Amino acid sequence: SAVISQKPSRDICQRGTSLTIQCQVDSQVTMMFWYRQQPGQSLTLIATANQGSEATYESGFVIDKFPISRPNLTFSTLTVSNMSPEDSSIYLCSTREPLAYEQYFGPGTRLTVT
Amino acid sequence: AQKVTQAQTEISVVEKEDVTLDCVYETRDTTYYLFWYKQPPSGELVFLIRRNSFDEQNEISGRYSWNFQKSTSSFNFTITASQVVDSAVYFCALSEAQTGANNLFFGTGTRLTVIP
Numbered sequence: 001s002a003v004i005s006q007k008p009s010r011d012i013c014q015r016g017t018s019l020t021i022q023c024q025v026d027s028q029v030t031m032m033f034w035y036r037q038q039p040g041q042s043l044t045l046i047a048t049a050n051q052g053s054e055a056t057y058e059s060g061f062v063i064d065k066f067p068i069s070r071p072n073l074t075f076s077t078l079t080v081s082n083m084s085p086e087d088s089s090i091y092l093c094s095t096r097e098p099l100a101y102e103q104y105f106g107p108g109t110r111l112t113v114t
Numbered sequence: 115a116q117k118v119t120q121a122q123t124e125i126s127v128v129e130k131e132d133v134t135l136d137c138v139y140e141t142r143d144t145t146y147y148l149f150w151y152k153q154p155p156s157g158e159l160v161f162l163i164r165r166n167s168f169d170e171q172n173e174i175s176g177r178y179s180w181n182f183q184k185s186t187s188s189f190n191f192t193i194t195a196s197q198v199v200d201s202a203v204y205f206c207a208l209s210e211a212q213t214g215a216n217n218l219f220f221g222t223g224t225r226l227t228v229i230p
Contacts, residue, residue: 031216041222042220042221042222042223043159043205043218043220044220045216045218048216090157096216100164101166101209102149102161102164103161103218104161105158105159106158110157
């Protein structure tokens with residue numbers, strides 16, 4: 001499976017600011033996804049990052065709040081905009097190959113909003 | 115609608131005991147995929163296994179085994195002779211072919227603590 005890295009690994013941010021999280025994969029992958037894991041909770045899919053087009057967002061998540069870029073097949077960014085304490089979570093990117101259904105996850109970015 | 119239920123929130127066992135983690139799922143899709151992931155204290159999510167809906171064969175990998183039963187919509191995970199390194203949160207997940215199998219629906223997880 002591809003090796004996935006994320007930056008930053010953690011951050012503490014102030015309310016009202018924005019943070020961009022980077023996801024880098026060591027090989028070209030067709031599919032990339034962004035998930036959120038709120039404290040003590042399970043994971044929820046935010047969006048599918050599509051290369052060369054707009055991301056596909058799940059219900060409850062909007063582009064203005066979570067803009068996503070995917071400029072190529074190895075890189076994606078997720079921005080958490082106008083943050084509030086409720087955005088404090090771990091954000092994870094994942095990848096999947098079309099003929100395989102399992103997803104592999106990056107190490108996550110632990111975000112705390114004060 | 116799809117749903118994954120892990121009724122066991124926390125389990126504690128003494129080292130070398132066997133332990134079974136339960137997973138019950140709901141889906142209307144006829145083709146779906148089931149997964150188990152491990153999240154150790156370090157936080158990364160580690161893929162353990164995938165099972166396709168059309169393959170009910172059980173699987174064993176070392177101390178790990180999985181029991182998939184469509185009749186009861188269950189996909190249980192057993193660790194034999196548990197070790198301290200097995201301490202983690204374990205998530206069961208489901209994806210559906212009708213949505214392109216992109217969205218992994220996770221259960222709420224079971225926190226396993228193995229006591230030395």
